Amino acid sequence: MTHDPYASPAGPVPARSGELVLVTGGNGYLGAHVVRRLLDTGHRVRATVRSPQRAAEVRAAAAAGGAADPGERLEVVRADLSADAGWAEAARDCTYVLHVASPFPAGVPRHPDELIVPARDGALRVLRAARDEGVERVVLTSSFAAIGYSRKPGDTYDEGDWTDPDDDLTPYIRSKTVAERAAWDFMASQGGRTELAVINPTGIFGPLLTPRLSVSVALVKAMLDGALPVVAPQYFGVADVRDVADAHLRAMTHPDAAGERFLVSSDTAISFLRMAALLAEHLGERAARVPTRELTADQVREAARTDPALREAAGQLGKVPVLRTDKARAVLGWHPRDVATTLVDTAESLYDLGLVHN
Template sequence: MTGELVLVTGGSGFVGAHCIVRLLDAGYRVRTTVRSLGREPEVRAMVADGGADAGSALSFTVADLLSDAGWAEAVSGCAFVLHVASPFPAREPADEDELIVPARDGALRVLRAARDAGVRRVVLTSSFAAVGYGAQHPDRPFTEDDWTDPTGAVSAYVKSKTIAERAAWDFVAREGGALELTVINPVGIFGPVLGTDLSSSVELLRGLLTGAVPAVPRIQTNVVDVRDVADLHVLAMTSPLAPGERFLAVAGPPMTFPEIAALLRSNLGDVARRVPRRVLPSWLVRVLAPFSAPLRQVAPQLGMTRNASNDRARRMLGWEPRSNEEAVLATAESLLALRLL
């Protein structure tokens, strides 16, 4: 039981709430940023649903990625920072700067405040989007040595994550002083949902279970369980081997959406009665994408295979993720428990 204070940015989010649960279970005190203190009861309920007893060990402060206000107070007295908060759009914005500016400038605000406050290490939640887009590697899996080219034909979200992570590494190299930085690059995050504010990956799965998607597209997704992403953040926060490293958070080989649909039907019985059996032709996905937010998210992935290696996290940090199947089924079971189906 360490009792050290850790700041988690974006505690109301899917990953942020699970990071809080993991830290509290490990005996840390946690402060988390929210845009409004009115969200405190909601976050406390999410943490309780995750199985953690927060009590006085969890506190709240207001800070926004678009403003300098509040960040000095947020990091004051903290030994570590998990910078999890970042925008993730339901649809492609009209102006890519709507994503790029808060992602990049928000990361720099957090790093600058952490450096000035004497924080030992920041663990930044980046994304596989900063690793494996704009290129194909049919002969080998993607690793942490790979980088997405943000000048290529990539979405605003992919560009924002790449630019923000590059800016973070550049800042620490030039101006970081004694501050240590470690980066986590998760793939599509599934696993137990703690609240009603659903991530894009979970929304896609919910669409299958509710019948909102009449047929599944022939695309692949990489999978990781949110609980394992939280575990990896804490391992990266504490390991002496982690500073200066990126770690891919991926459970195993990619799954196709027809495989995910079959998994749900074979394990969930009547709950999965509306999961489609038909496969949506790729040409039709492209035709319908402008009229459907979920299809708009997946259309660029048609024909893509992105194998990614978790060897570095396993070897250096002893990380042992759950299987793809466990992550997907846990997502569905939590949606059912929260009456979101």
């Protein structure tokens, strides 16, 4: 199966005149797609990585699938979200900054601040550098985690909703909420002429540009490998990585996006079990090892006592979120792929890269 890693169902973002855009975390799963979209639309890109050894990953992703070598249109620089050094230079001469990088650990940290503090302080470092260097607009990658993890009647969520970080939440969910709140507060009091827009995606799936797995794609791999025989009864929205990248570019330039946040997701939330069923339906024997059973609610609650990985699922039992993406559609002209396409393309990408072991 051939993947188009950057096409949007809503049509292309108009080509630009070589403006320089800073992308933080350019070697990450989403960051790599954002870099590719920017290059495809005529921008020059400066991508940050935490260590020089990661620079090759950015260039490999930019040239994946036979894409043209961007040459001097792509620059990779070192800048770490945990330190001030390098951020002023990274933002210098940039028209826009897309702050995509954020900690997302595979496991639960020993202390919540190990995740919350870097996410918050890293966002503020990027915003401060953007303001000081005269960047026109910053687009921050936040998450549905900052919108919809506090319960409300009807469980219908849009950009006007906020997760309460004082609720009993996992460190990751709290980190996204605290970091986004801090970003908006900073821009209101110290942002100067620089504008801010925020993208709040649900769970991000879709094809990989490099073999390095994201947490969400690793879940699909575990299903296909047969390493996940039973799943929690949890519902969530699916956002295609290509559509999330597309939303960033639209929010970057649209005049009505300044000062706004945008929920980006499939229309309907699905469960892990439904995800497995879709994979089986479309992939046949290649998905013969996907899970076919769910834990009961009592089993989730009991397991969550000793397994931090199930704590989030326990807190969301019985919740089927209704996801309102009207704003992204109306303001940005954004439209998502259907969930089946996203999940099948995720799986095909894993097969193409030789990452499924069955």
